[in-house]
Amino acid sequence: MDQQLTTVGAAIARSDERMISGRNAAGRVWKTGFGGLDPAIGGGMRGGSLILLAGPQGLGKSTFALQIARNVAASGRPVVYFSYEHDPEDLTQKLLAMESGELDESDQVRLTAIRSAFDDLWVSSLERRLESVPSGVAALQRIAQYSELLFLHRSTGTRTDLGAIQAAIQAVRELTGATPFVVVDYLQKVRVPAGGDEDERTTHVVEGLKDLAIDLNAPILAIAAADKAALQTGKRMRTNHLRGSSSLAYEADIVLVLNNKFDIVARHHLTYDLGNSERFREWAVLSVEKNRFGKDSVVLQFRTRFDQGRFLPEGEPVKEQLLDERVFRE
Numbered sequence: 001m002d003q004q005l006t007t008v009g010a011a012i013a014r015s016d017e018r019m020i021s022g023r024n025a026a027g028r029v030w031k032t033g034f035g036g037l038d039p040a041i042g043g044g045m046r047g048g049s050l051i052l053l054a055g056p057q058g059l060g061k062s063t064f065a066l067q068i069a070r071n072v073a074a075s076g077r078p079v080v081y082f083s084y085e086h087d088p089e090d091l092t093q094k095l096l097a098m099e100s101g102e103l104d105e106s107d108q109v110r111l112t113a114i115r116s117a118f119d120d121l122w123v124s125s126l127e128r129r130l131e132s133v134p135s136g137v138a139a140l141q142r143i144a145q146y147s148e149l150l151f152l153h154r155s156t157g158t159r160t161d162l163g164a165i166q167a168a169i170q171a172v173r174e175l176t177g178a179t180p181f182v183v184v185d186y187l188q189k190v191r192v193p194a195g196g197d198e199d200e201r202t203t204h205v206v207e208g209l210k211d212l213a214i215d216l217n218a219p220i221l222a223i224a225a226a227d228k229a230a231l232q233t234g235k236r237m238r239t240n241h242l243r244g245s246s247s248l249a250y251e252a253d254i255v256l257v258l259n260n261k262f263d264i265v266a267r268h269h270l271t272y273d274l275g276n277s278e279r280f281r282e283w284a285v286l287s288v289e290k291n292r293f294g295k296d297s298v299v300l301q302f303r304t305r306f307d308q309g310r311f312l313p314e315g316e317p318v319k320e321q322l323l324d325e326r327v328f329r330e
Contacts, residue, residue, distance in 0.1 A: 029046055031071065041294055046253075050213050050251060052255045054239075059260055065081075066098075067313075068221065077180070078149045078150075078151070078180040082184045086185075100133055100134065166212060169212075184221070206248050261281070264323045265320050285322065299322070
């Protein structure tokens with residue numbers, strides 16, 4: 001019998017078994033760890049779903065994705081992070097800055113200090129190097145608790161295709177005995193067969209990732225690039241600005257878009273209070289543009305701490321009027 005075939009009766013039996021054993025909710029939902037976001041998307045990222053994360057350059061898409069990956073691994077579940085733009089040491093430095101920033105009450109932690117510690121040629125061990133960073137040693141100890149569950153894959157556009165992604169995921173499953181949460185950073189760099197225009201190449205990748213998410217029964221979070229029109233200052237990026245193909249929005253179960261609050265807030269909020277300019281620059285606005293598991297058009301704001309390689313995890317509703325907003329909220 002074709003292994004892809006199943007009956008409704010078999011699907012009901014599997015669901016019933018999960019419910020009786022108490023594994024249904026825990027096995028199907030992966031928490032992002034960001035306050036306000038998890039309730040908005042149905043309690044977290046659901047197995048079999050494809051989530052796209054988009055936004056202008058330099059707004060912390062990789063930081064946001066890495067923070068979710070850390071949160072999932074810290075909860076005791078495996079993660080594989082396919083990075084086409086950053087090497088494992090760079091991501092590790094960001095993790096250390098993230099953990100140190102959360103632990104340190106003095107607010108003195110900086111990612112630059114972490115990077116300097118890695119470059120210190122006069123001290124042998126990493127632990128000794130981190131003694132000069134506030135909460136640096138404690139951060140290293142915290143990472144040790146989940147370090148064997150967070151897998152970093154140095155991906156390249158010349159060799160890491162969908163087959164390589166699937167093979168790496170299978171290797172993680174065999175090592176950990178569990179299906180991992182998957183991050184692809186980023187989608188448009190996944191290697192595709194030669195030929196075809198950008199739309200066709202993007203369609204090939206996004207359809208492949210969606211099929212893989214369903215086969216794994218695990219969520220896949222993929223970062224998506226924006227077209228040039230969305231990169232203009234003062235322009236709010238939306239789903240239609242995703243670069244490459246309409247299939248991105250069609251195949252995705254959830255589309256999340258980051259924007260800098262200063263760039264997309266209605267101008268009257270800046271005109272009548274000049275102090276808002278600097279305050280708004282410290283916040284990123286996350287829009288849930290599409291959501292098959294709950295409400296869309298949810299808009300949250302998160303304070304950025306890029307000097308510490310992280311976002312503050314508690315999101316809050318945006319009170320100000322935004323550009324391209326259908327409803328004015330006071």
